[in-house]
Amino acid sequence: MAASLNPFPYAIQEPFSKRVAYFSMEFAIDQALKTYSGGLGFLAGSHLRSAYSLGQHLIGIGMLWKFGYYDQGRNEDQTLRVDWQQKLYAYLEDTGITFTVKIHGADVWVKAYYLPPHIFQSAPLYLLTTDIAENDEVSRTISYRLYDGNAATKLAQYMVLGLGGGQLLDILNYDAAFYHLNEAHALPVAFHLLQKFGKNKAEVQKRLVFTTHTPEEAGNEKHPMPLCLEMGYFNGLSKTEIQEATGIYDTLFNLSLAALRLAKKANGVSALHGRVARGMWEKYGHICEIDHITNAQNYSYWADHKLYEAVKQGDDNRLIERKKDLKRQAFLTVANQTGRLFQPDVLTIVWARRFAGYKRADLLLRDKERFELLIKNTEYPVQFIWAGKPYPSDQGSIDIFNALVHFSHQYPNVAVLTGYELRLSKLLKQGADIWLNNPRIPREASGTSGMTAAMNGALNLSTNDGWIPEFIKPDINGFLVPPADYEHLDINEQDNHDAYFLYELLEQKILPMYYKRHQYWLSIVKQSMEDVRTAFDSDRMAIQYYEKMYV
Template identity: 60%
Template sequence: MSFRNYKVPYSSEDRYSRKVAYFSMEFAVHQPLKIYSGGLGFLSGSHLRSAYELRQNLVGIGLLWKYGYYDQARNQDQTLQVNWMEKQYSFLEDTGIKFQISIHDHPVWVKAFYLNPETFHSAPLFLLSTDLPENDYVSQTITHRLYDANVATKVAQFILLGVGGAKLLDELGFSPEVYHLNEAHGISAGFYLYRKFGNNLAEVKKRLVFTTHTPEEAGNEKHDIYLCHKMSYFCGLTLDEVRNLTGIQDDQFNHSLVALRFARIANGVSQLHGHVSRSMWEKYSGICPILSITNAQNWRYWADKQLYRYMEEGNDVMWDDRKQYLKRRAFELVADQTGKLYDPKVFTIVWARRFAGYKRADLITRDNARFSALMASKKYPVQIIWAGKPYPMDYPAINDFNHLVHMSKGYKNMAVLIGYELGLSKRLKQSADLWLNNPRVPREASGTSGMTAAMNGAANFSTDDGWVPEFVNHGNNGFVIEKADYARMNTQEQDEYDLNMLYKLLEEQVLPLYYDNHDTWRQVVKNGMRDVRYQFESNRMAHEYYDLLYNAS
């Protein structure tokens, strides 16, 4: 197959005919392709799957991580161990395309690989690698580890995604009408396009759109502008030219701020996040409009179709039987990893996602007396599972993970699993009766794990953040901790309020409903299944991207 003058290998409807290149540092397309860390990858993977289902004229641009994010293993005492294993992918096609980009004023060879749409039923995906014998070792390491801890390596990764991705599209002859940056990691593409179109920023703005995922200014990536310049981030522009072009006058290059100034339109990833983003950035001049397109997940990939079939047939006996089968199957993984035998009839709470401080994985355990009483209850027995990957250099998050591991040794109904990737994620969502999500409001831009939990017969129980305000109707399709006046609270007061409300709702509403009125419980879960399918399915999201971003003038 020749990749010159590349076209998406299926015809597109007129409304999806605009050529789009979708840049992302990570894509969670399917379990065997381990080039993702968490929610950003899960989102972009679902986006590519829906682009394929809708036959959109879109290609993905990413990086081929030799060691992935990392492999989560255990030390002798069961605490977290970080392993880096080389990955092999026989299903990726070598495009035969090789080209050079400049990093640190030094030519670096780049090779492009291709994930055929038919392999995993996703839009075409091109992945770049510098792990080539033509490069020196330092250049080879650019595509070794996703989100490398070394600052210079990370800046080089951003250059590779942005400049390398934009140059690949020229090599392919694809000529996108829209360059979509999923997060600001690839904004170096803006400088490449600026040079390509004769130093004309209007031509860049005509083509660039941007999705921001971070609801706090401090959480947006910033790097020393002199380091970026030294590393050839700005495609040969002088620092004075960069400052005039971007409006940045201090020494910190803010990737998101520049993306908002280079794009013609941007979006937040929930209604709440769009509002937070607009108020967060409004003090800066030259910002493009920020809309809201709420994240979603691909129903065809994630949902348990038999649960949906029994729901549509009104066959409660078979629905219950299927849910218990899904729990029993997932509990085999719990037993295999921890030696603990879980009961499919017992109410099962799951907390599983990326470990990060604001997500408060350990919140439910912080009141020791109430937690012990919950775990020992005979009237309303529970069993709890945790899983998730902390960033390998985020030592507070790793400490949270290890603390839960040590705690779990004292309870036969508490388990902490490793290897939280697409495959385990799906099994745990099928195992859950209650999907627990308790980020510190308003830190979660969207959060999508609860969407796929609902698609597998789990009720959401969450603080009122991210996508949850658009979805949960308390007591009808899930459960939500009502917002307090968090702005007047310090962090400790906010955590105490949320913890007390979590237990109050769990003890007074959730557990009695499950055990004493199971027909109503089942209806709550079914309502969630129905609502999530139509509001938070990624075909809706992929359509909105064309409708509101790509086709908008």
């Protein structure tokens, strides 16, 4: 593909004619393309799919990870094993474009690959790699692993994405009206723009928008200023110039704060997160406006359309049978991985997402006696599935995963699965009756897995965090843990409160309803499917970005 070739082999619709470059460290577009770790990538993948279907003038800029995030395997005792396997993608096109980014004073060669829109029905995506013959081994490792644990390597990754992505757009003659940072990883593109526009900060602010996904100040990355300067993170700008541009004079450079001071506008990813983000950052001063655009997922990709067809035709029997068929398919994977034979007529609870402490994978196990009663209930039988990937160096979360594996061995109706990527995610949402979501409030910025679960006939049982306050109407389209005065509860008290009410909901309401009042259950399922399709399809989200951010 020649550098000057128009990357848009489809018509751009007039409302979306402004050119946008969307930068993200990860894109979950298809199971076959392992360039993602979790929710941030799922969101970016849905965004590109909707941009394609809407005819938006938007291109993605990402990284081509040689080993992906990691492959989740099992040790001999069934515990988690982190595997690294080289990924090969014959369908990516070599653009023929190579250029250099100066890192640590040395030229690092970068090559750009192109994912044509027709492959996965997504907006054009350019993926950058340093794993080419022109580089030494150290430089090649920059694009080996998504979210490398080494701080210097991680900064180098951000430089390739931001500085390299900015250069690529110039080579393509793609005069973007907006440079959209999906999280602050690609912040160095702002320094590329500062140099491009004669160090005129106002010119950068006209073009930069920023989406923040992290509702905790401690979760926003900070790196030592000397290391950033030594590595060339600021694209040749001096310490004084960076301090003047960002207002950051600390020894630790705060990536999110810099983005908020260099962007025209920023957004949180739910209404609640928008409020939390404004409260977090307004004390710093001189930041841009923080609005919110609630995350969403691509209905066309995620939803089971046969379920929706049954609802449209008013055929409850067909709806029931289709859901059982989906459960049977999901349970083949359960049997294959764990040797457990789950039944399609048994209520199935699934907790599946990235393993992180605040998401509380093992919350129900705070009361093991009550869990034992739940899992051995013969009147109202249940099946339970856990799945998800911890960060490969997060030993605490790995320990929780492994403890769940050992715990599951005691019960034939409890399973812990590995390989939680797009394919397994979709299978589990199709196999779930209850999608369990219990983060500590207000630490989940959005949390979109429940959206795609609802698109597959699963009901959300959730704490009132992230996108949930905009969605759940208790006992009408889902089930909600009664909120407490979380600001005045310590972590232990909050966990006890939430676990208690999860059990109360399961024992007193959900299980009796599923087995004794199934028509009422179906009415909630149908309402959930309708509500999520209306408000939480990524087409709505992609349109809102043009209406609220690219203006």
